Amino acid sequence: MGRHDDDDHARFERPRRRTRPRTKERPDYSGLPLGRVVTVDRGRYSVRLEEDRADGTGDAITAAKARSIRGVVVGDLVRLDGDVTGAEGTLSRIAEVLPRTTVLRRTADDDDPIERIVVANADQLVVVAALADPPPRPALIDRCLVAAFVAGMDPLVILTKSDLASPDEMIAALEPLDVAVLVIGRDADLAEVRASLADRISVLVGHSGVGKSTLVNQLVPDAFRTTSHVNAVTGRGRHTSTGSVVLDLPGGGRIVDTPGFRSFGLAHVEVEDVLKAFTDLHELTRDCPRGCTHLVDEPECAMDVAVADGRLSPARLASFRRILESREQV
Numbered sequence: 318m319g320r321h322d323d324d325d326h327a328r329f330e331r332p333r334r335r336t337r338p339r340t341k342e343r344p345d346y347s348g349l350p351l352g353r354v355v356t357v358d359r360g361r362y363s364v365r366l367e368e369d370r371a372d373g374t375g376d377a378i379t380a381a382k383a384r385s386i387r388g389v390v391v392g393d394l395v396r397l398d399g400d401v402t403g404a405e406g407t408l409s410r411i412a413e414v415l416p417r418t419t420v421l422r423r424t425a426d427d428d429d430p431i432e433r434i435v436v437a438n439a440d441q442l443v444v445v446a447a448l449a450d451p452p453p454r455p456a457l458i459d460r461c462l463v464a465a466f467v468a469g470m471d472p473l474v475i476l477t478k479s480d481l482a483s484p485d486e487m488i489a490a491l492e493p494l495d496v497a498v499l500v501i502g503r504d505a506d507l508a509e510v511r512a513s514l515a516d517r518i519s520v521l522v523g524h525s526g527v528g529k530s531t532l533v534n535q536l537v538p539d540a541f542r543t544t545s546h547v548n549a550v551t552g553r554g555r556h557t558s559t560g561s562v563v564l565d566l567p568g569g570g571r572i573v574d575t576p577g578f579r580s581f582g583l584a585h586v587e588v589e590d591v592l593k594a595f596t597d598l599h600e601l602t603r604d605c606p607r608g609c610t611h612l613v614d615e616p617e618c619a620m621d622v623a624v625a626d627g628r629l630s631p632a633r634l635a636s637f638r639r640i641l642e643s644r645e646q647v
């Protein structure tokens with residue numbers, strides 16, 4: 318315990334001599350089993366061992382976190398200390414959280430004024446949007462795209478209910494951004510969706526009624542059984558849990574279902590944060606005047622110059638600025 322508490326002070330110390338006793342150094346947890354946090358529920362974490370993934374049937378382990386660890390979120394890769402059998406009544410301990418490759422944040426809300434991380438280490442943000450019933454909300458899709466770019470995740474838009482309306486307009490709005498779009502409807506073949514989700518961790522977001530649950534149930538036929546099982550210790554099933562849950566896909570890869578999702582924390586997102594995901598535009602802005610906002614009312618933005626002399630498509634610039642504007646909308 319005490320050893321770990323020393324960590325915060327370690328960086329202020331003089332360089333360590335080789336002879337420094339081992340006990341004063343950061344404990345080495347690399348020999349402990351590695352797991353993925355699949356749900357978080359009132360201070361209890363359900364963790365699946367990474368080595369179980371080959372057959373996908375390993376029992377989830379219930380763990381608490383060591384006091385020295387600050388935050389643990391769904392998607393975190395953790396080292397587990399103690400009992401990792403997953404047997405009923407056992408409690409393991411999260412000794413270490415591995416550095417996160419990506420973090421997806423959600424907006425603060427009235428109940429909780431802190432902007433929190435929703436999911437760690439996801440590769441892809443899948444925006445599920447209906448073409449009709451409920452009618453599409455393009456600005457909401459744009460906000461999700463901004464959140465994906467800022468989080469360092471690849472965006473994928475899945476347009477549902479193609480049996481009710483044409484996807485052409487939506488596809489045209491997304492095309493200039495080079496965002497991958499898949500269209501599905503009733504009885505659709507999900508082969509392309511499955512291929513896009515294979516071998517990676519994808520977070521699914523979508524408004525109520527867009528068909529996200531329908532899609533999840535098709536992708537993971539035993540989703541309910543799996544998730545109610547991992548929560549057996551706390552006695553809470555999926556339907557009462559408000560958090561996200563990681564589900565293994567039968568064909569490899571994992572999805573993170575995010576029930577009750579509100580919005581993303583875009584309040585402090587800068588243009589530069591989004592630009593990083595658009596290398597061609599980023600490159601062009603090197604010629605911008607100092608302090609250029611790159612927005613539509615900027616008189617000398619180098620991206621407008623590039624459009625004027627044919628080096629940049631007007632649709633791409635307009636779409637880029639459109640998604641930037643979505644930051645202000647709710």
Ligand SMILES: Nc1nc2c(ncn2[C@@H]2O[C@H](COP(=O)(O)OP(=O)(O)OP(=O)(O)O)[C@@H](O)[C@H]2O)c(=O)[nH]1
Binds near residue numbers: 477480501528531532
């Ligand atoms: N026409 C049509 N209806 C669909 C399609 N996919 C889902 N639905 C219907 O849309 C409704 C909402 O689907 P859900 O899967 O429950 O939507 P959801 O996004 O999970 O919404 P919540 O459960 O409220 O979070 C249901 O009545 C589905 O049967 C589709 O491709 N075409």
Ligand SMILES: [Zn+2]
Binds near residue numbers: 606610618
């Ligand atoms: Zn500019």
